[in-house]
Amino acid sequence: MALFLVNVLDGFVTGLLLFMLCSGLTLIFSMMGVLNFAHASFYMLGAYFAYQISLVTGFWAGLLIAPLIVGVIGALVERYGLRRVHKYGHVPELIFTFGLALLIEETIQFFWGKSQLPFSEPAALDFAAFSIAGNAFPAYKVFMIAVAMGIFLTLLYILTKTRIGMTIQAALSYPETVQNLGHNVPLVFMCVFGVGTAMAGLAGVIAGPVLGVFPGMAVQLGSIVFVTIVIGGLGSLWGALVASLIIGWMQTFATAYNVTAEQVLTAMGFTKPELIWDHPLQDLWTLTLPQLGPILPYLLMIIVLVLRPQGLMGNRES
Amino acid sequence: MKRLNFMMATALAAGLIAGAAAAQEKVRIAFIDPLSGPFATTGTQGLSIYRHTIKELVNEPGALLDGQAEFEMVPFDNKISAKESLIQLQVAMDQGIRIIAQGASSGVASALTEAVAKHNRRNPDDPVIFLNHSAVDPALTNDKCQFWHFRFDANADIKMDALTDDIAANPEIKKVYVIGQDYSFGKAVASAAQRFLKEKRPDIEIVGNELHPIGKVKDFTPYARKIVGSGADAVITGNWGGDMVGLGKAVMGAGFDKPIYTYYGATSGITAAFGEEGDGIVKLVGAGQVNPAPSPDAQAFIESFYESFPDLDLGQPQMANVAPMLAAAINEVGNASDIKAIAYALEGMEHDGILTGKTVMRESDHQAIQTVTVQGQTPGVTFEYDKSGRGMNAQTIVEMASKDSATTCEMKRP
Numbered sequence: 001m002a003l004f005l006v007n008v009l010d011g012f013v014t015g016l017l018l019f020m021l022c023s024g025l026t027l028i029f030s031m032m033g034v035l036n037f038a039h040a041s042f043y044m045l046g047a048y049f050a051y052q053i054s055l056v057t058g059f060w061a062g063l064l065i066a067p068l069i070v071g072v073i074g075a076l077v078e079r080y081g082l083r084r085v086h087k088y089g090h091v092p093e094l095i096f097t098f099g100l101a102l103l104i105e106e107t108i109q110f111f112w113g114k115s116q117l118p119f120s121e122p123a124a125l126d127f128a129a130f131s132i133a134g135n136a137f138p139a140y141k142v143f144m145i146a147v148a149m150g151i152f153l154t155l156l157y158i159l160t161k162t163r164i165g166m167t168i169q170a171a172l173s174y175p176e177t178v179q180n181l182g183h184n185v186p187l188v189f190m191c192v193f194g195v196g197t198a199m200a201g202l203a204g205v206i207a208g209p210v211l212g213v214f215p216g217m218a219v220q221l222g223s224i225v226f227v228t229i230v231i232g233g234l235g236s237l238w239g240a241l242v243a244s245l246i247i248g249w250m251q252t253f254a255t256a257y258n259v260t261a262e263q264v265l266t267a268m269g270f271t272k273p274e275l276i277w278d279h280p281l282q283d284l285w286t287l288t289l290p291q292l293g294p295i296l297p298y299l300l301m302i303i304v305l306v307l308r309p310q311g312l313m314g315n316r317e318s
Numbered sequence: 319m320k321r322l323n324f325m326m327a328t329a330l331a332a333g334l335i336a337g338a339a340a341a342q343e344k345v346r347i348a349f350i351d352p353l354s355g356p357f358a359t360t361g362t363q364g365l366s367i368y369r370h371t372i373k374e375l376v377n378e379p380g381a382l383l384d385g386q387a388e389f390e391m392v393p394f395d396n397k398i399s400a401k402e403s404l405i406q407l408q409v410a411m412d413q414g415i416r417i418i419a420q421g422a423s424s425g426v427a428s429a430l431t432e433a434v435a436k437h438n439r440r441n442p443d444d445p446v447i448f449l450n451h452s453a454v455d456p457a458l459t460n461d462k463c464q465f466w467h468f469r470f471d472a473n474a475d476i477k478m479d480a481l482t483d484d485i486a487a488n489p490e491i492k493k494v495y496v497i498g499q500d501y502s503f504g505k506a507v508a509s510a511a512q513r514f515l516k517e518k519r520p521d522i523e524i525v526g527n528e529l530h531p532i533g534k535v536k537d538f539t540p541y542a543r544k545i546v547g548s549g550a551d552a553v554i555t556g557n558w559g560g561d562m563v564g565l566g567k568a569v570m571g572a573g574f575d576k577p578i579y580t581y582y583g584a585t586s587g588i589t590a591a592f593g594e595e596g597d598g599i600v601k602l603v604g605a606g607q608v609n610p611a612p613s614p615d616a617q618a619f620i621e622s623f624y625e626s627f628p629d630l631d632l633g634q635p636q637m638a639n640v641a642p643m644l645a646a647a648i649n650e651v652g653n654a655s656d657i658k659a660i661a662y663a664l665e666g667m668e669h670d671g672i673l674t675g676k677t678v679m680r681e682s683d684h685q686a687i688q689t690v691t692v693q694g695q696t697p698g699v700t701f702e703y704d705k706s707g708r709g710m711n712a713q714t715i716v717e718m719a720s721k722d723s724a725t726t727c728e729m730k731r732p
Contacts (some may be wrong), residue, residue: 216562221536
């Protein structure tokens with residue numbers, strides 16, 4: 001039971017981290033219809049910038065400044081890159097962001113090299129907040145939860161309760177009408193892109209000390225981010241939150257429990273072949289849940305796409 | 319005009335010939351390892367160790383053919399792909415290089431050793447020799463062994479033998495958790511751990527034995543929870559690269575403060591990433607030692623390495639044996655072109671390794687037998703890794719480790 005509780009908390013942290021990435025991506029998609037392949041690269045940029053800044057000023061300044069720089073870079077990319085490519089349609093946009101992802105990865109390797117960087121949590125948070133049955137829960141993870149929840153509530157408030165949020169939502173569905181009403185829609189797009197990438201950058205800063213800062217960190221999260229927003233429903237903030245949490249818990253629990261195919265199959269009434277090592281179904285019989293864990297989100301995505309193509313919380317066909 | 323050109327050409331040619339005669343003979347070694355991509359640090363570090371060894375121990379002292387010849391490293395980037403390595407092997411052979419060195423990844427080493435064996439079967443008069451400086455899959459000197467392959471690193475079994483010596487000597491360890499990457503090397507480590515522990519300390523319980531997808535795990539926290547939950551007193555892992563950092567940080571972050579035995583838990587940013595938290599916890603088993611330097615010569619050798627390559631680490635001490643042993647074999651033969659004779663000279667060679675003590679290239683399977691050490695991460699050592707203020711200090715030193723270990727190799731000699 002204690003271990004269960006620890007896993008619930010761990011899964012919650014993983015889910016919230018995923019959410020910080022997905023929220024920006026899903027907003028950008030719903031506004032511009034652009035699947036930003038470079039989104040995880042902005043996450044990586046955030047981590048690297050924060051590392052560099054932390055060498056000079058310590059962790060906290062990095063936490064504030066790095067996402068800002070990433071957001072400005074994101075806004076510039078939208079203004080001078082994506083907007084120009086936009087008129088040629090969606091495929092060039094996709095290719096543009098894809099190329100951008102490769103470019104960012106190579107640039108990072110050029111400046112920081114290929115090794116892991118020693119980016120660690122600030123000393124003020126480097127202690128165990130509490131421990132459950134010998135399992136320490138680091139204070140830093142409590143901090144991660146707080147930041148992610150703060151971001152979610154702020155976003156929700158801005159989008160649903162403020163004038164800017166209303167404009168954004170309107171621009172989302174009826175860009176021409178909003179433009180005719182005198183709002184600067186391209187500026188809104190640029191800001192949303194900037195804020196979305198800044199959030200990815202912030203996710204990178206707070207994930208860096210836990211998941212490591214290395215050139216492969218974008219690729220490692222890149223695909224799962226898309227899976228999450230597809231499951232949650234493209235363009236839905238709540239959907240992104242729910243899907244992120246589901247995936248976080250799913251992966252944590254899949255790794256945490258050593259359920260084997262043997263147990264399941266035996267319970268179903270099959271008997272294990274004696275000479276398992278030469279048996280054609282050897283791989284099936286020796287499969288374990290932790291091995292299956294990484295593909296579970298993709299499986300869930302297929303099921304969701306079949307049963308509810310607009311995603312769990314999506315409200316439109318895209 | 320034509321005449322003038324002709325005269326100039328003649329003069330030039332004459333000059334070239336004279337120049338070539340004056341210069342020393344270059345004996346080229348093809349270095350086929352990843353020099354770009356995610357594992358580039360491994361390759362770059364290896365190449366720098368070779369270059370340093372060649373300069374300090376062979377070329378400058380004039381140790382090759384009485385100073386008449388010099389070694390030269392020719393790097394080839396294989397991007398850690400077996401397919402690419404075979405292409406690079408062909409390129410190297412086309413350039414006339416007959417000495418091949420490789421080490422990163424046992425998968426690549428298997429492909430190369432097969433390709434070299436095939437080439438030598440087809441061209442018995444023009445063979446190629448394969449010097450493996452760090453691929454440790456035991457199969458390479460057992461079932462897959464062949465005459466032209468020489469392994470200078472201690473293989474996974476030899477390392478596990480030394481590692482379990484260290485565990486066996488610690489009565490506080492009663493439960494061990496084995497975790498590794500899901501591929502041939504991870505499995506080899508897991509089975510060796512089980513075998514040796516059962517033999518040396520039957521009372522030790524293996525409370526976990528699992529393989530995780532290689533390079534795919536984003537967050538090792540759930541694994542760390544299982545390890546802590548199992549009540550393990552020690553962890554054994556063959557993980558390398560990002561999987562090593564992720565596992566180590568998660569396990570220590572979950573409050574585990576007992577030894578973590580690794581094969582590759584240091585250098586290339588790993589020591590810096592573990593930082594203070596890893597002091598006294600992270601252990602590494604490997605050939606030879608850097609801290610403390612085994613002799614004054616070794617001390618000078620390591621110091622000058624760090625002067626020449628301040629951004630890299632001397633992370634693979636056994637690699638410093640390859641060039642001197644090859645030079646000794648060439649000296650014994652008297653020339654650098656009779657590869658077959660050189661291979662025979664290497665067989666059974668005894669060598670005083672600068673960082674690995676007495677080293678013997680075992681005749682039966684071409685496995686180097688040398689000092690294997692269990693090192694612990696310690697702050698304030700002489701030669702630190704990753705400029706992090708800490709490094710690996712030799713704690714358990716096993717000379718001529720596993721010198722009588724069994725091999726299934728049936729060597730066919732030409």
